Amino acid sequence: MVEFLQSSVGIIHKNHAESITSFIKESVVEELEDTSSSKPPQKKRLTFCVEGNISVGKSTFLQRIANETIELRDLVEIVPEPVAKWQDVGPDHFNILDAFxxxxxxxxxxFQNYVFVTRVMQERESSGGIKPLRLMERSVFSDRMVFVRAVHEANWMNEMEISIYDSWFDPVVSSLPGLIPDGFIYLRASPDTCHKRMMLRKRSEEGGVSLDYLQGLHEKHESWLFPSKGGGRGVLSVSQLPTQMEGNLPPGIRDRVFYLEGDHMHSSIQKVPALVLDCEPDIDFNRDIQAKRHYSLRK
Known part of the structure; x- marks a missing residue:
């Protein structure tokens, strides 16, 4: 594993490769011990992954839940995307996000390999939390279904590389159930809107991100998490579900929830629900209290 990380993944420093190998090995052993333990099961907390295009508003969405929703502060743990880890790798503080x-x-x-490793680390770091709901910014599944697909189609990742990626993605995910969410929250906006917001936030690494690239990411999110006009490849609408499943949904979000399925979908997220929220309008929640109240009720 150490040789693989150094030769194929590109992690130059041996001590980094060894620490990643040890971390993954210990994580798998812990998961296997937990599942085979005779201890009485603890009440499972829910994990939702917040998905969406670059600059759609994921961080703002999570910050508002954490900072402005007093009723949820003791109930929800916010786990932001590990961007800081991508910007500071190793003793030389290499910015792999900028390099990508x-x-x-x-x-x-x-980069995609390191993103996966940091998501595993992040899941393990937050797994001991006591709050009943964990909201995580993106997931290993959006990495595979959206971003890895995008770089592969752009010929930035060749056939050998994507084959290697898939060869360990499936077994690692299958052995670490903590990576599998109870549901997805898809923040949806047009590529034009995301591009405008990206220009406003001016993250230095994103200066070269084009509208065409955002368009491609949008299309991949749509094919994964939202039904198309042709009937929805890869998702089931509520109307296609058994009555007992439909009855568990609040009326306010019933028309916004879809269930993932399809041969292209990873087996671990078959029938996992996805809540789709419209993030197209730019709402000033500090001034428009009525809009803020209406939007919060949709959650």
């Missing part, structure tokens, strides 16, 4: 955007063909495979 600057030279995607050189760093796409290395």
């Amino acid at each position: 955007y600057a030279e995607p063909q050189r760093y796409a495979y290395t």
